Amino acid sequence: MSTKIEEKPETETEADEQTSPGEQRRELKRERAAEREQQIQEELSEAEETVGIKVFRFDPEVADKEEPRFDSFTVPFFRGMSVLDALVYARDTYDSSLTFRHSCRQAVCGSDALFINGRQRLACKTQVSDLEWPIRIEPLPHQDVVKDLVVDMEHFYEQMHAVEPFFDPDETPDGELEEQRQTPENREKVKLSTRCIWCGACMSSCNIAAGDNEYLGPAAINKAYRFAMDEREGEDRKQERLRIVEQEHGVWRCQTQFSCTEVCPKDIPLTEHIQELKREAVKSNLKFW
């Protein structure tokens, strides 16, 4: 489908003599809307199947969106289609104000953790064919909604930062091109914990986090685990890290409900990591008494 602009606004004056640029734009918009309508009809009738999505809408600033509501969209289905594809189609075809975060489309940027058919999932990593239709898409529960599917991630980031999330060895080798040694076994031990993409799905799924706003949450504790278990950091640093996670709103809050582990799109054994840190904390406390 291609449309040539018949009347090019060559220069201001020329355009003024006929119709104003504003009118031309509106005219073009109407043309486009008509074409689009036709195109949608074609795409929908060509598609072997269509899928319905029901999307949560809210915008504190826009009159008819101040009250949260659900909008339904019908989207042509194709093999390999992800929930993110369906959202993008709905936005680009029906309503350009439909708002959600997304970027990589391949489960590495962690932007699009959403509440899809009642469960925290990455929209890009969730195949439409694996779900019951119509698909219900909501923002992550237990987080403030900014607009539509976008939630405020600030609190999540604060918790991540609270565990001193950076590598901090006692010393590094002197040789200019000399690396620290790490056994393949130790690397294997921290491997899964390093996969976190900061999507926030785990935190959103956690009852404890919902009730205790100061709870560090599974992702932050896992981040602490990633460093505490890395043999390249010294023993003293490890003890400091254990002190951080065993504070009042740390590991002991976890009641091993496994909801975080279930929803984590990177398959990180979060509950196990939390449990292991509990054991380590006990061990180290015994040592100091």
Add this chain to the structure above:
Amino acid sequence: MYEHDVIVVGAGGAGLRAAIEAHEEGADVALVTKLHPVRSHTGAAEGGINAALHEKDSWDLHAYDTMKGSDYLGDAPAIDAFAKEARHEVIQLEHWGMPFSREEDGTVSQRPFGGLSHPRTTYAGAETGHHLLHTMYEQVVKRGIEVYDEWFVTRLAVTDESNPSDRTCHGCVAYEIATGELSGFYARDGVILATGGLGQAFDHTTNAIACTGDGQAMAYRAGAPMEDMEFVQFHPTTLPSTGVLISEGVRGEGGILYNDNEERLMYEYGYANNDGELASRDVVSRAELTEVNEGRGIEDEYVHLDMRHLGEERIIDRLENILHLAEDFEGVDGLDEPMPVKPGQHYQMGGTEVDEYGHSCVDGLYAVGECACYSLHGANRLGGNALPELLVFGARAGRHAAGAVEEEPEIPTGPGAKSDDWDEESPAELGAVDATDPIAADGGAVATPQEVLEQAVETERERVETLMERDGINHADVRAKVQKTMTENVNVFREESNLKQALKDIREAREEYQNVAVADPSRTYNTDLIHTIETRNVIDVAEAIALGALARKEFRGAHWRKQYQERRDDEYLKHTLYAWNGGNPELYYKPVILEGHEEKYEPKVRSY
């Protein structure tokens, strides 16, 4: 207005590295980024980071391989600095905690990669980029460097003397996505652009949705030309529905490509009788497209990559992550059925013209990472050379902006470097549609940096208001038009008539862009507005790619021309520059620098 010594725009690998280095040199530095740092596309890189760490290896071999890979369109000062400094950068990354894959003795593993004379690719499982990005963000947190995340930079604040080399960059204008606030960011010592790739100029790409060429386009409009834009790397095995990359590893382990007749196409049609599926990326990409064009593609779109014959055990052992990718993003079980694949845009070799410190011709304006062109990759990038580039040049630019470099650069930039003009006619009009398209500040009349900044903010405020208040068409239509023509006409096959068609379509898109409007009336998280502004950047970079490709009548690296099947060193051993020139763009050339400190590189045939 916000104020810092150094402002880094973009927080992928390149931006984070630049910020850390400027901070180490004592500068007050801030990162301004449209995505939270960990959401940057550096996180998608799988393969690895090249550095000559091994005793038997040496940096000059790495430099030599890079120059050869570039098809002699790299500049020796950039390549030499890169190969030398990559070693220290990779070790430093290890000291910062990067979870590299290890040997039994605890040292960092290195594996072979295409085009390298020595196994020198370090990696962290199949998620090297993810680990690099997170490790570096951790160091930013450790240093308490200020991050303005979800702030979208729309414009640079640059003085507007007529010669870009006389201009100064004093900062940028950014839009806070959550609130709709537009603000000036005054940079006392420099702005470093690190905005990444431009895959969104194509409709099928391994790049993220956010890779829209913003930095290249903003710098271009501010006076720093785009260089060697025609060199675009396509990857032959990407999943058709998303562009997710299926790594070379599958073919390395013995995966086979089949067409719709279930013929092993690489041999059956003689695309690569020696190397078969292991031929270089561009050869395989062209083979696949030829199959589709000649009616032997599956669903007229893709071919099959089959690994089933390798057996379940071997697949799970070596290629497990591929199984997940195919399953999650294409709904295909690689153990059970072949995987659909087709070529996709992957990496942009060209970018904002800068010297070997990342400095452009505009004083105080830097560019690093995929958005920059210091002429490291030349006509073709070697796998595993982009990630170390982020580190080496991020650090160099950070140091330079913080005032800690005394050496003079050897790579010349700006109009003064011009050697010859392109003396043909463009098939379509180029550049600005009309004079109201905002260009620079205001005829050199503005005096202080603050005034330059205030004016830039005012221009952007008007632009945003116009887009929000008027009625018009959806930018998505315009963007789709550009993407479609780029994918059809400026892909791995380049023919004169197609390139001309692309330029006409891009012109049409640019004219239509005059009529776009933002339908979402909200100031809160208005992604409609963000994407609309990005689309103009997409148009600028697409034009540069298509015109550069039309002008270059030879086959070099990733740039293939149907009528010109030879590399023509007598005529084209030179870089393409594309300058905005106040809205009347100009294409010209400057010479390649093959003279290194240690040796002079002699162009050889690039065959692998």
